[in-house]
Amino acid sequence: MSDTLLDVRHLSRRFDVSAPWLNRKLEGLDKTYVNAVKDVSFTVAKGQTFALVGESGSGKSTIARLIVGLLEPTEGEIVFDGTSLARGLKGAEARRLRRRFQMIFQDPLASLNPRWRVTDIIAEPLRVFERSMNDRARRLRVGELLTLVGLSPEDGLKFPHQFSGGQRQRIAIARALAANPEFIVCDEPTSALDVSVQAQILNLMKDLQDEFGLTYVFISHNLQVVRHMATEIGVLYLGRLAEVGEAEALFATPQHPYTRMLLDAVPDIEMTGRRRKQVEGEIPSPIDPPPGCPFHPRCPFANDRCRTEVPGLTRRGAQAAACHAVEEGRI
Amino acid sequence: MTQPVLSVRNLTVEFPTRHGLLTAVQDISFDIMPGEVLGVVGESGAGKSMTGAAIIGLIDPPGRIAKGEIWLGDRRIDNLPPAEMRKIRGRRIGMIFQDPLTSLNPLYRISRQLIETIRTHLPLSQSEARTRAIKLLDDVGIPDAARRIDDYPHQFSGGMRQRVVIALALCADPEVVIADEPTTALDVSVQAQIIDVMKEICARRGAAIMLVTHDMGVIAETADRVAVMYAGRLAELGPVAAVIKDARHPYSQGLMGAIPKLGENLDRLVHIPGAMPRLNAIPQGCAFNPRCPQVFEKCRTHRPAASEIEPGRRAACWLYPEVTEA
Numbered sequence: 001m002s003d004t005l006l007d008v009r010h011l012s013r014r015f016d017v018s019a020p021w022l023n024r025k026l027e028g029l030d031k032t033y034v035n036a037v038k039d040v041s042f043t044v045a046k047g048q049t050f051a052l053v054g055e056s057g058s059g060k061s062t063i064a065r066l067i068v069g070l071l072e073p074t075e076g077e078i079v080f081d082g083t084s085l086a087r088g089l090k091g092a093e094a095r096r097l098r099r100r101f102q103m104i105f106q107d108p109l110a111s112l113n114p115r116w117r118v119t120d121i122i123a124e125p126l127r128v129f130e131r132s133m134n135d136r137a138r139r140l141r142v143g144e145l146l147t148l149v150g151l152s153p154e155d156g157l158k159f160p161h162q163f164s165g166g167q168r169q170r171i172a173i174a175r176a177l178a179a180n181p182e183f184i185v186c187d188e189p190t191s192a193l194d195v196s197v198q199a200q201i202l203n204l205m206k207d208l209q210d211e212f213g214l215t216y217v218f219i220s221h222n223l224q225v226v227r228h229m230a231t232e233i234g235v236l237y238l239g240r241l242a243e244v245g246e247a248e249a250l251f252a253t254p255q256h257p258y259t260r261m262l263l264d265a266v267p268d269i270e271m272t273g274r275r276r277k278q279v280e281g282e283i284p285s286p287i288d289p290p291p292g293c294p295f296h297p298r299c300p301f302a303n304d305r306c307r308t309e310v311p312g313l314t315r316r317g318a319q320a321a322a323c324h325a326v327e328e329g330r331i
Numbered sequence: 332m333t334q335p336v337l338s339v340r341n342l343t344v345e346f347p348t349r350h351g352l353l354t355a356v357q358d359i360s361f362d363i364m365p366g367e368v369l370g371v372v373g374e375s376g377a378g379k380s381m382t383g384a385a386i387i388g389l390i391d392p393p394g395r396i397a398k399g400e401i402w403l404g405d406r407r408i409d410n411l412p413p414a415e416m417r418k419i420r421g422r423r424i425g426m427i428f429q430d431p432l433t434s435l436n437p438l439y440r441i442s443r444q445l446i447e448t449i450r451t452h453l454p455l456s457q458s459e460a461r462t463r464a465i466k467l468l469d470d471v472g473i474p475d476a477a478r479r480i481d482d483y484p485h486q487f488s489g490g491m492r493q494r495v496v497i498a499l500a501l502c503a504d505p506e507v508v509i510a511d512e513p514t515t516a517l518d519v520s521v522q523a524q525i526i527d528v529m530k531e532i533c534a535r536r537g538a539a540i541m542l543v544t545h546d547m548g549v550i551a552e553t554a555d556r557v558a559v560m561y562a563g564r565l566a567e568l569g570p571v572a573a574v575i576k577d578a579r580h581p582y583s584q585g586l587m588g589a590i591p592k593l594g595e596n597l598d599r600l601v602h603i604p605g606a607m608p609r610l611n612a613i614p615q616g617c618a619f620n621p622r623c624p625q626v627f628e629k630c631r632t633h634r635p636a637a638s639e640i641e642p643g644r645r646a647a648c649w650l651y652p653e654v655t656e657a
Contacts (some may be wrong), residue, residue: 027407055518164606194374194545194607199589199600209575219517224548228591228600251593265523267591269575282488282521 005183005215006044013037013078015064015286031085036062038239039076041313044232045317046182049209049216051230051247053223053262055283060219061240064187067217068103080183099129102176106188108168112160118171119156122146125178133214145174149204166197173204177212185217190225202228223266227251235259238286240310245319255321257299257331293324301325334404335362336506336539337373337386337424342399342409344378344385344563346610348360350528353610355394358657360637363507368530368540370554370571372586374607375398379543380562383509385409387424388416400575422452425500425538427529429512431492434499435484441468441495442480445502452503467498470535471528472504490521497529511543526553547590551575559583562608562618565637569644579646582619617649625650 018024018031037059037210044050052060054227065071067078083097091292102125105111112121122142133141149170160168169189176184189205190198202225208214211271220226226233227247235258241257254260256276281298284290293311296302305324313320314327325331344356356378371379384390386401390407403423408416420421420426428434445464449455455463461480468476468532472495484492493513500508513529516520530553533540537617542554550557551573557574557583559567567580578584588601605622608614614621620630629649636657637647648654 055520122367166606195547196374196586196589196603197606199591200602202591203599203602213623222591223519224591224593261520263593265519267523267546267552269548269551269590269592282490283518 005042005044005046005081006050006217007079008063009077009079010039011037011040011066011078012074012075013071014213015061031225032287033222035239035289036286037066037073040234040236040239040241041076042234042241042244044215046215047195047209048231049229050232050234051226052234052236053220053226054236056216057238057283057286058236059286059303060221060236061187062239063236064103064185064217064219068101068185069098070103073084078299083094084184095129098306099125100181101183101185102179102181102300104169104172104176104184104186104189108165108172108192109160111172112168112175114160116159116209118146118158118160118163121160121171122175122178124285125175142174145178149174150200162222162302164197165193166200169193169197169201170204172306173201175207177208178267180212181216183217185219187219188221189218191220191222191295198225203204205229206266223262224269235262238283238289240294241322242295243319243323244313249318250269253319255316255319255326256295257301257325258295259321261298293322299325301331303330333364335402336365336404337363337541338400339382339386340400340402342382342385342401343397344381344390344394346394347395348393349576350611354397354613355563355610356385358399358636359560359565360399361541361558361568362567363541365506365539366534366537367556368533368554370550370557371541371543371560372545372550372557373560374545376562376607376610377560379545379560380511381563382560382573383541383560384509385542387420387426388413389420400647409427418452421448421505421545422503423505423507425503425505425508427493427496427500427508427510427513427516431489431496431516432484434496435492437484438441440481440483441487445480445495445499464498464502465504468495468636470532471495471498472524473498490524493517493521493525494528497525497532501532501536501538505538507539507541508533509541509543512545513542514549515544515546522549529553547575547586559586563610564618565647566619567644567646567648568637569646573644579640579644579651580619580648581623581625581650585622585624591598617647 004085013036015034015036017034019029026069054060066073119142122145123138126138142156146153146155151170190201218229230247233247233250235242240259254263290297292308293306296306311324313322340360342356342359346353375378385396396409398406446460449460449463465476465480473479473494500552514525554571557571558565561582567583578587585601585603603622616632617630617635620626634657635647635654637645638654640646640651640653
């Protein structure tokens with residue numbers, strides 16, 4: 001159970017967001033960079049769901065893209081089942097590894113080709129990875145996949161626009177499952193959906209996980225959804241991991257002040273009468289992050305050390321938090 | 332008994348199209364009392380925004396109010412000529428929309444937008460209006476309002492922009508504010524701030540709020556009563572705590588169960604099969620009948636009206652004997 005499938009080590013990604021060369025020369029500007037992801041490390045065990053949560057601009061989606069290879073890391077490495085997905089992984093070896101992981105995106109209308117029939121969309125991974133498969137076998141497999149995600153095989157003849165949002169996300173899931181992957185990165189898979197449809201998709205994803213022993217990296221800004229799906233959670237703030245730990249423990253005893261704040265900010269739908277705490281400030285621009293701990297301008301426990309020194313993750317039981325105050329036992 | 336500040340009676344909104352008549356809102360009635368927060372919740376396409384648009388007279392043609400009446404205090408406003416309606420909009424009914432960037436003009440300073448709105452509705456001089464605008468910005472929690480008032484919208488963060496929009500909506504002391512998904516574009520931590528500001532400032536000024544959102548959590552924290560909409564119709568209406576803890580309509584029951592909650596870790600969420608019907612394919616009888624776990628014969632043929640099932644609560648469902656035919 002505790003076999004590590006994915007090991008992310010000191011991952012960083014920097015984007016160049018400088019003004020055009022001529023403007024820089026004329027206005028005497030320097031190059032500017034955004035550290036979208038900075039020194040992030042975590043491991044995901046087989047069959048588990050690792051969730052990344054954070055507000056917009058915290059680097060969640062960048063990490064998703066780094067894992068599946070849509071972006072290349074500036075520093076650090078990603079090790080999948082013992083093999084490093086370092087730069088330069090090409091050809092047959094890359095294909096063998098890549099077929100083992102897939103991705104589901106937030107907006108199924110943007111990730112499904114509107115000019116293709118659903119059959120062709122779902123069969124595409126098969127054409128790439130199962131070259132020996134003949135047409136008939138492929139058609140049967142597509143039918144199977146459609147049934148699996150709760151659609152009917154005849155739906156394959158339709159185009160994506162003929163489906164509702166939830167059904168489109170089902171198609172995206174069917175495509176992700178086509179090549180029998182072990183590992184799926186889901187980037188906000190239900191954020192564009194209504195709650196009742198979201199519940200359908202989350203239930204489906206859980207069922208599929210049980211049936212095929214899938215491992216998920218699940219990215220979301222919605223803490224209630226994460227609570228429902230995750231076995232392990234990483235909380236991101238301005239590209240750094242603020243806290244990482246087992247889901248149960250993290251929700252029961254959040255350590256990092258940011259995690260506490262996030263949990264306090266969740267609307268009280270159970271009407272328990274829990275008073276929501278007033279949260280101060282907003283996430284700063286990642287172009288010009290504060291020195292020291294990135295959270296210190298909003299943190300009620302910040303002291304001089306927090307303003308100058310970047311905290312590292314300190315493990316404590318099932319959780320690890322990057323916070324001086326927690327480390328010093330001040331909170 | 333006090334008179335409701337806003338009263339919607341049997342409102343029906345239709346869109347004639349080439350493929351026939353689409354009914355976006357059908358036979359909706361509710362009242363909002365002075366100072367009350369009424370939440371309107373539903374999934375996309377349920378007609379909640381359309382109800383808001385109908386109240387402020389901003390339905391895009393060819394859509395039109397086909398039936399029903401809208402009363403603001405003792406004045407009927409659904410049949411007013413555009414010029415009259417313009418005087419009410421902003422003056423007596425304030426509006427807050429989802430995306431603050433589209434409700435603010437990016438080319439004008441905040442000061443100009445606020446002062447212009449204030450002076451349109453209130454007989455104030457330029458400098459009086461400016462003082463009032465600064466006071467408003469201060470009230471909605473913009474630090475250093477006297478200086479920031481001369482900034483452009485892009486110089487504000489998302490949460491601050493939404494505060495400006497709230498100030499703009501409140502600048503003529505309206506009796507009702509219609510807030511359409513005011514926090515949907517914001518992160519959770521900022522969302523909490525905006526809800527607090529909106530609730531507090533409306534309470535202080537005695538303005539009622541019609542809060543349209545798909546987020547039950549926001550409703551739970553903000554509203555006094557909630558109206559659950561489904562396929563353009565009112566499914567259930569009642570006090571927030573009652574509807575959340577003890578929903579009566581099978582749709583609201585499913586909706587509540589479908590929301591993942593922090594306090595409990597269920598293995599599965601309540602599953603409502605299928606999806607909300609499109610406007611051109613609303614089934615006969617009760618609109619929810621194909622997805623309803625408790626459906627019986629009458630539901631397929633007769634449409635239930637949202638009748639009072641107990642004092643202060645209405646539901647449109649044949650499970651309750653008091654319900655009559657629409």
